[in-house]
Amino acid sequence: MNPQTKMLATIIAKSLNLGDEWTVVDVEMRDCNPDPDELHVYIERTPGYALRCPRCGVMHGVCDTRERTWRHLDIWQYKTYIHCKLPRLDCEGGPITAEVPWAAPDAKHFTA
Ligand SMILES: [Zn+2]
Numbered sequence: 001m002n003p004q005t006k007m008l009a010t011i012i013a014k015s016l017n018l019g020d021e022w023t024v025v026d027v028e029m030r031d032c033n034p035d036p037d038e039l040h041v042y043i044e045r046t047p048g049y050a051l052r053c054p055r056c057g058v059m060h061g062v063c064d065t066r067e068r069t070w071r072h073l074d075i076w077q078y079k080t081y082i083h084c085k086l087p088r089l090d091c092e093g094g095p096i097t098a099e100v101p102w103a104a105p106d107a108k109h110f111t112a
Helices: 003-015
Strands: 022-030 038-045 062-075 078-089
Touching: 003 022, 038 062
Parallel strands: 038 078
Antiparallel strands: 022 038, 062 078
16 A cells, blocks of 8 residues: 555554554555545455354354445445455354444445
């Protein structure tokens, strides 16, 4: 990331309330002229961090990931999308999708 992107990533991470376990790995601005420009935020689990299980509340490691995209509230004038390799946690009851701070449980999401 160049310094400008890095600064942007830091601001976005704060505004999304990301904990240490999530990292903004890239931010991309797409000029969609004449449509509103788009902001694409790429987030990954920070390597080495376990995540709390939404089923049993215990911290688990990750068994696999699935690419997902969320339409987020606009940031500045940009249509904002969040992309994440969403981890599935290695729970005793079977793999379970991790909860992410930027998506309420009832938030709309769609697969890229
Ligand atoms: Zn569990």
